[in-house]
Amino acid sequence: DIVMTQSPDSLAVSLGERATINCKSTQSVLYNSNNKNYLAWYQQKPGQPPKLLIYWASIRGSGVPDRFSGSGSGTDFTLTISSLQADDVAVYYCHQYYSSHWTFGQGTRLEIK
Amino acid sequence: EVQLVQSGAEVKKPGESLKISCKGSGYIFTSSWIGWVRQMPGKGLEWMGVIYPGDSDTRYSPSFQGQVTISADKSISTAYLQWSTLKASDTAMYYCVRLLPSGGILNAFDIWGQGTMVTVSS
Numbered sequence: 001d002i003v004m005t006q007s008p009d010s011l012a013v014s015l016g017e018r019a020t021i022n023c024k025s026t027q028s029v030l031y032n033s034n035n036k037n038y039l040a041w042y043q044q045k046p047g048q049p050p051k052l053l054i055y056w057a058s059i060r061g062s063g064v065p066d067r068f069s070g071s072g073s074g075t076d077f078t079l080t081i082s083s084l085q086a087d088d089v090a091v092y093y094c095h096q097y098y099s100s101h102w103t104f105g106q107g108t109r110l111e112i113k
Numbered sequence: 114e115v116q117l118v119q120s121g122a123e124v125k126k127p128g129e130s131l132k133i134s135c136k137g138s139g140y141i142f143t144s145s146w147i148g149w150v151r152q153m154p155g156k157g158l159e160w161m162g163v164i165y166p167g168d169s170d171t172r173y174s175p176s177f178q179g180q181v182t183i184s185a186d187k188s189i190s191t192a193y194l195q196w197s198t199l200k201a202s203d204t205a206m207y208y209c210v211r212l213l214p215s216g217g218i219l220n221a222f223d224i225w226g227q228g229t230m231v232t233v234s235s
Contacts, residue, residue, distance in 0.1 A: 040221035042158075049208050049228050050158065055221035062223075093158055097219050100172060102148075102160040 002027050002096050006105035012113040019081040021108045023094035028074045031098065038098035041070055041079045044107075045090045053092075054079065086112060115139035117147075117209050117226035124232045125199050132195035133229045135209030142190035143167035146212040148222065149183060149194045153205045161207075163218065164192060172218070199233045206230050 003026040013019040029038045037057035042050035052061040054070035057077055067082045081088055089112060094105040120134040135147065148163040162173040166185040173183070185192040192209060207229050210222035 038219055042222075049225035050222075051225070052221055052223050055213065055223070095158075095221065097221055100163075100218055101174060104158040104160070107157045 001101045002029065002099055002103050004094055004096055004103050004105040006092075006094055006108045008108060009106070010109040010111070012111045013081075013084045014113045015086065016083050017113075019084050019088070019110055021079045021092050021094075021110070023072075023077045023079070023105050025075045025077075025096055027098075029096045029098035030074050037073050037077070038096055039070075039072070039077050040095045040097065041068075042093045042095060043088075043090045044093065050093065081110075084110075084112070115211070115224055117211060117224055119207075119209055119226040119229045122230040122232070124234070126235055127199060127201055127233055129199050129233075130195070130197050131199055131231065132193050133207060133231070135192045135194075135226050137190045137192070137211065140211075140214070143187050145214045146218055146220070147185065147192040148210045148212060149181075149192075150208045150210055150222070151177075151205045152208065152228075161194070163212065165218075166190075166192065199231075201233050201235075203231060204233050 005024050007022045039057040041054040044050040058070045069080050071078050091107045091109050093107050118136045143166045146163045149161040151159045161177045162183045164171045164183045164185050166187045182195045209226040211224040212220040213223045
């Protein structure tokens with residue numbers, strides 16, 4: 001199975017500052033035939049189910065604020081929150097769907113400094 | 114509104130059986146894969162399996178093959194996750210998810226149910 005590793009495990013950022021979360025896969029999740037990266041990001045707030053933030057590595061999900069962006073290709077990906085809001089406190093997960101044995105990163109806990 | 118609504122929390126004893134449900138609405142239920150994801154207390158997300166309600170094609174994670182059964186009743190737009198013999202280690206939150214409708218089985222999970230907490234304790 002493809003192993004997804006996120007860094008850091010936890011992160012504290014001041015309100016209004018940039019937050020960056022990284023995700024690395026043990027093999028490429030880029031399909032050469034369509035040039036798409038099979039990588040998604042989810043946000044899970046306390047007591048809630050996860051919510052799709054980003055898919056195809058860089059496409060924002062429905063209703064997701066534009067302060068959230070995804071980048072990267074192949075094996076290395078980044079989720080960036082351009083200006084942290086109090087509502088962004090959550091655990092963030094990356095997810096590969098390149099293989100039908102879907103796997104997730106271990107999660108990154110984002111807090112306010 | 115597209116949504117998945119799951120059945121309520123369950124408390125069971127080891128060795129008992131259980132079937133939880135996930136009802137889809139607001140979209141064509143037979144046209145999107147439905148999956149199940151486990152989250153053990155304080156832990157991360159694990160994919161368990163998926164089903165295509167249109168033809169009941171079902172795939173399981175190797176970690177859960179033989180441990181659970183996934184099914185669907187398209188006449189009532191409902192998917193199920195069942196156990197024949199529960200263990201204490203099955204204690205977890207279980208989420209049903211919809212795979213993005215376009216692009217087939219290799220897709221992100223765009224809609225999540227609210228979760229069903231299963232507690233197995235003697």
